[in-house]
Amino acid sequence: MYTIGQIAEMFQLPVSTIRYYDKEGLFPDLKRSSGIRQFGPKEIEALRVIECLKKSGLEIKDIKLFMEWCSKGSDTYAQRRELFLRRKEIVEQEIAKLERVLDMIRFKCWYYEQAMQDGNEDHLNELVPNHLPPEIQKLYDHAHEK
């Protein structure tokens, strides 16, 4: 069993954040001894899942629902699985979006390199679209398409 300070150290989180998570109901089975929180393996796994679900874009109030499902036992396996399947889709979409963002960024890096070589960006604005080197045209199209 660990104190809140040890857990804070372990996850590199401020103590206040962990208290906040508790207040929001993210540790439904957390035990106490004379008022002091006692974190066990269940809460450690919960924090790993919280990290994961947060990065997947899930809000605290929905993470709370998930943690309540976990407390309810085997009746909620299907719901829990559905939630992770949905998060999987969301994260895959997010990665796809970021790949498009990267294309735009790579195009801009190329663009400013050209502009620096040439001393101005005027002809570049005229060039775009349809007269770029094919490698760069691809980045441009990908970044600017609807």
Added chain:
Amino acid sequence: MYTIGQIAEMFQLPVSTIRYYDKEGLFPDLKRSSGIRQFGPKEIEALRVIECLKKSGLEIKDIKLFMEWCSKGSDTYAQRRELFLRRKEIVEQEIAKLERVLDMIRFKCWYYEQAMQDGNEDHLNELVPNHLPPEIQKLYDHAHEK
């Protein structure tokens, strides 16, 4: 030239958001005719860049700085290029993090499928770590490593 309503339609953004961006200084060269904003190609490209920089995690106040550099002309090419190079690193790191999140999510999907087949998750908790199918062990390690 377009009105704010047409631009809102074009980018699928609320009119209020575009006004907010203007108030924050994201269109330093925006023209007006009798008080009404007139959006030209420059502002349209600005919005595309705003979209990109926002998704890369840049804050509005820093996007404002970038837009000011754009207004200043060729003196700022190097700064602008540096900014995009930095965003490239940030986004690449973000994608890497999301890939790890995906590993955790895939593990959880597998886990709940097993639990549903077996009717409980008790033996799964004992199993973890080191007795998983190798394909799944990899996901687990990747998701749980420090």
Added chain:
DNA sequence: CCAATACCTAAAGTCAGATTCAGGTATTGG
């Protein structure tokens, strides 16, 4: 034993990024 340290709560404050509101001005189509 007692001071320093770590823990506790409830409530208020912060921050970014919008969104809404109240009260007005400009444009447009029948």
Added chain:
DNA sequence: CCAATACCTGAATCTGACTTTAGGTATTGG
């Protein structure tokens, strides 16, 4: 010409996720 619609402003409000503050209680090491 005039009603409906789209535009304008500044100020206030909202949201999510924390963080800080004020005032206390519990534990621990010398």
